[in-house]
Amino acid sequence: QKEVEQDPGPLSVPEGAIVSLNCTYSNSAFQYFMWYRQYSRKGPELLMYTYSSGNKEDGRFTAQVDKSSKYISLFIRDSQPSDSATYLCAMTKPGGGAQKLVFGQGTRLTINP
Amino acid sequence: NAGVTQTPKFQVLKTGQSMTLQCAQDMNHEYMSWYRQDPGMGLRLIHYSVGAGITDQGEVPNGYNVSRSTTEDFPLRLLSAAPSQTSVYFCASSYSVLAGATDTQYFGPGTRLTVL
Numbered sequence: 572q573k574e575v576e577q578d579p580g581p582l583s584v585p586e587g588a589i590v591s592l593n594c595t596y597s598n599s600a601f602q603y604f605m606w607y608r609q610y611s612r613k614g615p616e617l618l619m620y621t622y623s624s625g626n627k628e629d630g631r632f633t634a635q636v637d638k639s640s641k642y643i644s645l646f647i648r649d650s651q652p653s654d655s656a657t658y659l660c661a662m663t664k665p666g667g668g669a670q671k672l673v674f675g676q677g678t679r680l681t682i683n684p
Numbered sequence: 685n686a687g688v689t690q691t692p693k694f695q696v697l698k699t700g701q702s703m704t705l706q707c708a709q710d711m712n713h714e715y716m717s718w719y720r721q722d723p724g725m726g727l728r729l730i731h732y733s734v735g736a737g738i739t740d741q742g743e744v745p746n747g748y749n750v751s752r753s754t755t756e757d758f759p760l761r762l763l764s765a766a767p768s769q770t771s772v773y774f775c776a777s778s779y780s781v782l783a784g785a786t787d788t789q790y791f792g793p794g795t796r797l798t799v800l
Contacts, residue, residue, distance in 0.1 A: 579724065614688070614774050614791025615727070659726060669715055669778055669789055670734075670742065674726035 574598050577660055577675030586684050590647040594660035594675045597641065601662040601673075604636050606645045609657045609677065618658075619645070650682045685710050688792035690775050696798045697765040705760040705795050707775030715778045716758040717742070717789070718750065720771040727774065733758055765799045772796050 577594045584590055592606075603622055607615035621627045624638045633646040643662075647654055657677040664671040691706045709716065717732035719742075729742030733752040747769060749761040758777075762769060775792040 575726070577726075612794070614776070614793055616791065617788045661727075669717065669776075669787065670729065670732045670740070672727075672729070672789075674728075676724055676726045 572597065573676075575660065575662060575673050575675045578678055579676050581679040581681060583681045583683060584650060586650060586652060586682055588650050588682075590650050590654070590680060590682075592645040592647075592658050592660075592678050592680070594643050595641055596643070596662055598662075598664070598673075599638070599641065600665050602665060603663040604634070604643050605661040605672075606632075606634055607659040607661060607674075609659060611656070615659055652682045652684050655681045687711065688775055688777055688790050690773075690792035690795050692795060693793070694796045696800065697762070698800050699765060699767060701765050703762050703765065705762075705773055705775075705797075707758045707760065707792060708756050709758075709775075709777040709790070710756065711777065711779075711790070712755060713777035713790075714755070714780045715787075715789075716752065717776050718748070718758070718760045719774045719776065720744065720769075721774060721794075722771050730760065730773075762797075767799045770797060770799045 575596045605620040606618045609615040619634045621634050624636050627634045631648045635644040657679045659677040660675040661672050688709045714735050718730040719727040728744050731750040733739045773795045776789045778787045778789045
């Protein structure tokens with residue numbers, strides 16, 4: 572069983588919709604939770620990270636962590652075609668460290684104009 | 685700044701051949717790493733380095749070697765290519781691994797490798 576599970580999609584929604592992307596995890600010791608965005612044929616780029624349970628907002632993006640349920644989400648409001656990309660969640664094991672990052676499989680998102 | 689650069693962008697190898705994937709960064713970052721990305725598997729860490737002269741294994745190191753003779757460069761060597769090494773390879777760097785996972789990792793554009 573993978574430590575981090577992410578629905579690979581693909582997910583296709585109309586422009587302006589609210590998008591919800593999710594990951595579940597099995598290791599309760601994970602400390603930091605991140606979301607990366609990866610455009611086609613590019614490297615991933617860090618969107619947001621959180622540490623504690625709760626919400627963190629950055630513009631149209633909200634990251635949510637529920638440690639009791641071992642569940643994290645990324646919400647995108649007022650989605651734009653430029654948001655079309657693969658979104659990867661990632662988490663760190665204790666004591667890490669970029670070298671302790673565990674990635675989900677990624678969800679491919681398409682926003683249709 | 686060019687950021688993280690990788691060469692080549694594409695490569696086709698025959699089974700048993702060896703090659704080196706190049707990675708360079710011009711941000712004076714201490715930490716550099718190599719990942720492979722496969723469908724359904726996400727990104728998996730191959731090797732990493734916390735500074736010049738210091739390297740260590742990640743999750744999937746078998747069949748790969750690395751060295752870090754300078755801060756800027758972190759090449760990945762495939763010793764004897766196998767079809768199972770067909771993948772997209774990403775190099776990444778960050779200022780310091782001591783900063784923890786919140787230290788932003790900058791990824792290169794990737795090398796698409798096919799082993800026949």
